[in-house]
Amino acid sequence: MSTTATRGAVIPAGTLTFTSAGQGVTTATAVGAHLGARIVRLDVVRIAAGRTWALSRAAHEENVMVVFAGPGTAASGAHTREVTRGDAVYSPTGDTLGMTAAGTDVTVYLWRSRLLPGRRPGAAPARFSRLWNTDTQLTGFTGTGQAPASRRTAPMNFLFWPGTGSPQLCLHCGCMQAGEYFNVHVHPDSEEAFIVFEGTGQLHLDGEWIDAAPGDVLFAPPGVPHGTRHPATDPAAPRFATCGGPTPFDPVLYQRAGLSTEVK
Incomplete structure (x- = not known):
């Protein structure tokens, strides 16, 4: 650890x-x-x-x-x-x-x-979803400038978030194919907790890339840079998927996706 x-x-x-x-x-x-x-x-x-x-x-x-x-x-x-x-x-x-x-x-x-x-x-919050639900996504995320950004960005599925009636907790799922990143970023006021759900890849924490496998957990306090990447070079490599999110939710992620942060 x-x-x-x-x-x-x-x-x-x-x-x-x-x-x-x-x-x-x-x-x-x-x-x-x-x-x-x-x-x-x-x-x-x-x-x-x-x-x-x-x-x-x-x-x-x-x-x-x-x-x-x-x-x-x-x-x-x-x-x-x-x-x-x-x-x-x-x-x-x-x-x-x-x-x-x-x-x-x-x-x-x-x-x-x-x-x-x-x-x-919210008045009638969504209660059930699935990690692979692609109805609402953030794509092309370039990070927040703490590390060089890759142009090979993975999509992030928004599952529970203000748009589904959640006022504080959120749940996102990032699905990375070989060579893709969810670029390094920080949350100024939020604690980030997420898990590796499937595949093997790397987690970034405060300047260090760390190998990770299913069930592993990342915790980043406010202001600490973090991110994920799938460093495999074989295009046929199994996907690397993580899930979790910042608490309280970070409005920047939804703003980058062109979405309202109002709790519905």
């Missing part, structure tokens, strides 16, 4: 420490107060086949969950849906969030954040 109190961290999946939460559920906190995070927390939850995990209702907490492995049934408040790897679930403040594993174990990554003053969820 590469980390300092102000620099952030890249956390390999194999270094996470899981503890029992009872009833066939184990959890690990990848990003939290131990890394200096004050706005966002990122947990990993493993649910044994046939068991149910539920997050208690939090009056002021917003949650986003991504299914990393296994099929099951997800619940966001009173809304339920069958889900599998690559599906994403949003739970607005005041609602519960849960998952029941089907015939095999399920692993989910869970972003948690208490709403900052003045933030309110």
Whole structure:
């Protein structure tokens, strides 16, 4: 793990420490107060086949969950849906969030954040999406000037964001083919937490490129440069996909895409 109190961290999946939460559920906190995070927390939850995990209702907490492995049934408040790897679930403040594993174990990554003053969820926020949803994208992102920008830019899918009714947490997915980048950038007021969802590539953190594999996590505090790239030279190499986002959402990303930052 590469980390300092102000620099952030890249956390390999194999270094996470899981503890029992009872009833066939184990959890690990990848990003939290131990890394200096004050706005966002990122947990990993493993649910044994046939068991149910539920997050208690939090009056002021917003949650986003991504299914990393296994099929099951997800619940966001009173809304339920069958889900599998690559599906994403949003739970607005005041609602519960849960998952029941089907015939095999399920692993989910869970972003948690208490709403900052003045933030309110949309009237009818979207609750379910999928990482590969290309309905709303940012393309041609040149970064924010902390490192030379590549012209070979990967698209970023916006899944949960102000346009879907999320006032603070967001979920984006970057899908990189060989040689593509999501250029180095900073968020002045946001903490960034994202994971490698599939493939192998590299994560940039504060001037260093670090090899990364599925399940690895990046945490960047406000003002710390970060980005991603797929350094493979073979055009047939499998894609490198990451997902997560800055908390609170960074309006610059939506402005670059020509989108409103109003919470709908």
